[in-house]
Amino acid sequence: MFGAARVPGDVAIFLGAGGFFLLGLSDDRSRLRVRTRLAVQSALAAGLVAAGLRLGAIELPGLGVVRLPSAIAAALTVFWICGFVNLFNFMDGIDGLAAWHAAIFGLFLG
Numbered sequence: 830m831f832g833a834a835r836v837p838g839d840v841a842i843f844l845g846a847g848g849f850f851l852l853g854l855s856d857d858r859s860r861l862r863v864r865t866r867l868a869v870q871s872a873l874a875a876g877l878v879a880a881g882l883r884l885g886a887i888e889l890p891g892l893g894v895v896r897l898p899s900a901i902a903a904a905l906t907v908f909w910i911c912g913f914v915n916l917f918n919f920m921d922g923i924d925g926l927a928a929w930h931a932a933i934f935g936l937f938l939g
Contacts, residue, residue: 841880848873849914867911874910878903 852869855861883906886896897905920927 838880838882841877841882845873845877845880848876853918870911870914871907874907877910878906882906884909 849870852861852866852873856866883902884897885902886894887905888894917927917930920930
């Protein structure tokens with residue numbers, strides 16, 4: 830029996846980021862409906878989760894590290910990715926602020 834091909838984490842992140850970039854570009858060129866953007870963002874985030882990128886545990890004050898069941902981890906990861914993308918897009922309304930944050934984060938990450 831053949832299993833699904835597994836995409837390496839770095840490739841999955843690159844492809845997901847490219848998808849989010851293309852979605853943002855198409856939204857800037859022709860205003861997309863909110864439902865359309867959210868559906869595509871959710872699909873891209875679900876693709877990242879399917880590639881194996883997900884929150885495995887979270888640290889809660891007073892409780893320490895809590896391991897998450899797989900289904901909750903997947904749902905929380907999709908919610909977090911979509912939320913972060915929308916918050917970053919909101920920040921992009923202030924000219925240059927998002928670009929500076931992305932550049933600084935990229936430098937530190939590199």
